[in-house]
Amino acid sequence: QVQFEESGGGEVQSGGSLRLSCTVSRATSTPSCMGWFRVGPGLEREGVAAIYTLSNQALYADSVKGRFTLSRDNAKNTMILEMSSLKANDSAMSYCAAFPLAIGFPSSYCLTVISRGRESEGSWGQGTQVTVSS
Numbered sequence: 001q002v003q004f005e006e007s008g009g010g011e012v013q014s015g016g017s018l019r020l021s022c023t024v025s026r027a028t029s030t031p032s033c034m035g036w037f038r039v040g041p042g043l044e045r046e047g048v049a050a051i052y053t054l055s056n057q058a059l060y061a062d063s064v065k066g067r068f069t070l071s072r073d074n075a076k077n078t079m080i081l082e083m084s085s086l087k088a089n090d091s092a093m094s095y096c097a098a099f100p101l102a103i104g105f106p107s108s109y110c111l112t113v114i115s116r117g118r119e120s121e122g123s124w125g126q127g128t129q130v131t132v133s134s
Contacts, residue, residue, distance in 0.1 A: 006125045006126065007022075012131075013132070019081070023078050031052070031054050032122075033051070034098045036070070036094055036095065038095070038130070039092055040089065043092070046061060052101065067084050086130075093128070095127045101113060
């Protein structure tokens with residue numbers, strides 16, 4: 001099973017930036033959705049950024065569009081989430097995750113997959129805490 005190790009979380013003031021890093025134990029040959037989801041206090045899981053492994057086009061939740069940037073380094077099996085202009089409501093435990101994309105589903109479905117994929121269908125790491133103080 002693929003394992004993930006997240007790092008880079010921390011506490012910043014509103015308007016600040018953080019860089020989350022996810023190291024994946026091994027590359028997968030299965031076409032998959034990879035990305036980040038978060039769980040804020042009292043909130044439901046929210047997929048914030050996703051990418052299909054056979055493309056380089058990242059997808060973003062409306063809540064982070066223009067502020068977050070997702071990238072992958074295939075040679076290092078890492079995935080980076082650059083977060084800027086952080087707001088208090090960005091505070092959450094953030095997880096890096098991957099799920100196979102079922103045949104017949106478009107790559108644009110990846111953000112939904114990251115948001116809703118079940119643990120039995122894919123995997124995610126232990127998470128890293130992001131705290132934004134106002």
